[in-house]
Amino acid sequence: MREGGKVLRRLGLAAVVALAASAAAAQTHQFSTDQRNLACGSPTSLNDGWPTATPESVGLDGPRLCGIAARLAATNANVHAVVIVRRGKLVFEQYFNGPDELWGTARGPFEFDATTKHDMRSVSKSVTSLLVGIAIDRELIKSVDDPILKFFPDYSALKTAGWDNITLRHLLTMTSGMQWDQNRPWADLQNDERQLSMDADPFRYVLSKPIVAPPDTVWNYNSGGTDLLGNVIERVSGKSLEAFAGEALFAPLGISDWEWMKYRNEHISSAAGLRLRPRDAAKIGQLVLNKGAWGGREIVSAKWVEQSVTPRFQAIGYFGGLFYYGQQWWMGRTLSGDKDVKWIAAQGLGGQRIFIIPELDLVMVTTSGLYGSPRQGSAALDILANFIVPYIRDNAR
Template sequence: MDRRTFLTAASAALVARQAAAQAPARQWQSQSLTEAGFKPDASERIEKAFAAGELKGLHGLVVLRHGKIAMEHYFSGADEIWGDSRGTVAFNADELHDLRSVSKSIVGLIYGIALGEGLVPKPAAPVLASFPDYRDLAADADRQRIKIEHVLTMSMGLAWDESLPYTDPRNSEIAMERAADRYRFILEQPITRPPGEAWTYSGGATALLGHLVARGSGQRLGTYASSRLFAPLGIERFTWTNGMNGEEAAASGLRLRPRDLAAIGQLLLDKGHYGGRQIIPADWVEQALTERSQRSDGLRYGYQWYLGRDRAGDPWYGAEGNGGQRLIVAPKQEIVIAVTAGNYNQPGNSRLPLRVAREFVFGALAS
């Protein structure tokens, strides 16, 4: 969903943030398709569809059912790291992949962990109270009404447009990257409507959240994420691409393996609990997955997470990113779907993961 290609000096911007060895690697359990409640030919159908060119750009698929791996597939294809070409990559279970805007949803969880530790402002707090150097902005009474909750729900009421190509300097996220002070740039944008009135897609909102976590914890965002989320969840490796200001690109720079992305989905399904530890406060999981605002297409939004209902009316929640990155959690069916793909910046790139989920996962359930 981030639709990002910031091509200038992308390879120079890449900085690896390796997860600290604070927890053993996750030991995944697998089950047969029939044990998981899928039709016995479900995996074969995916392989045949890819070979026939029907799933162009698909790189990886991990499906969990009842906390165990039911399906896992990897393919070869052209890939990028934040817009920098990697050529053709033969993907496997150990290969990291750009998550693009799925990063936003994970930053939302990291913010909740930091909030539980008293390191970041509560949702009801005014945003500008965290930026005392911006006295001129704080003098604007209308701007003072913007709260952290409006940042979490992308409803700040500030002008922001990422509909332009990410090669266009008028794109708000690219303009943010090029600004001397990205946080002032975000907060000084013209007010277009009252905060909380409407959802507006904004990588700037997530950049603010990542910055507050880093400042509150006294650590880089990736370092804090490693110690509080990734390592406790048994995630051994990740990288987080830096933005042009040298800080992690909170909105789009995270790279994980598909299994580890699925593990985050399962963590939400388990109310933030894993390995005998409450990794994410259970109340934050509930708050993050509560409807707060709505996109123009009717899809609901919580705290950096998308919320919806399937055709039967059953709820799901998830995250999405440019190129076909997708995490879908269906609590009633106890299914977690992690998709990685390489259709970056292509029109309709969200159709691939949706087709995979609808036709080859939910459509393959035995009953």
């Protein structure tokens, strides 16, 4: 028995050692699993108003989403963030390092995470449109059919033929007929957007441009019109654009860490200067998806959102191809297998995207550093077509 007791004690010790080793392995496995889950997009809790969930709980394919990183690396997409929201819940966010620009100045490689602000560039235009809508909701502006010169009496001496017929709506839809060319290289002095950023009085610069086509007949991408809209908001509200945006839009959305950059001439860039955290940009998308509401509160009227995202003109997108334009918002569609889904988007130079897909109750945001590249934005469309749309499982609740 004594010898048997020794054997039992030895077996017991071995069992304890084995159990401890098994527990350690399990803990290591759990740690590795947690790390993998974190690495492939588990949302970080920042107490910023976003409820979080797993992709599977909202009908998305988590393992498939985990393949996004490899695809981006293989294609040298220089994407800095991918954020996905479904059914009002943040279910995926992943950040990547890479070179970037801060308001036109190269920097990097840079480390991005959930708390890093990013240039949103012309996504700013869509946000400015929301602010115009709020100003109309508050009756600071009567309607989009108000003539633009009504708001600029101090520039009346500049008036040339055709300007009397230009309304806020024409600026919102980019169909004013104004002579404007910002498709030239940035270094080209004939690039109107460059001149807008450098002129001592950018509003005078825009208002002095000739009208060369009847309004509502030709769509032409135009940051100058958006800058006029931003200044209209300042004039009717008696506040700077930053102050009005902070009080009327960002604070109700729980967005506290943001910037709106200025040109070299110290005038705010309504058309391109906004910097946001990607998960805060997703709140803008969710606001539009919710038809102007956030957390049960109306921030901008459903009527304005509907007007803004109604296709009005055919337009050429940043990523090529023909799409539709509303009031500073883009519309298009993604074909994936037998699925054809329509989307609404805010687009910014370099690959900044907010995609809103109402029929899938989904918002996706990407940020990227492909400024000047013809590939900008292609990664976002690839993610939609090959990692999200085909793998929707709507029976998951």
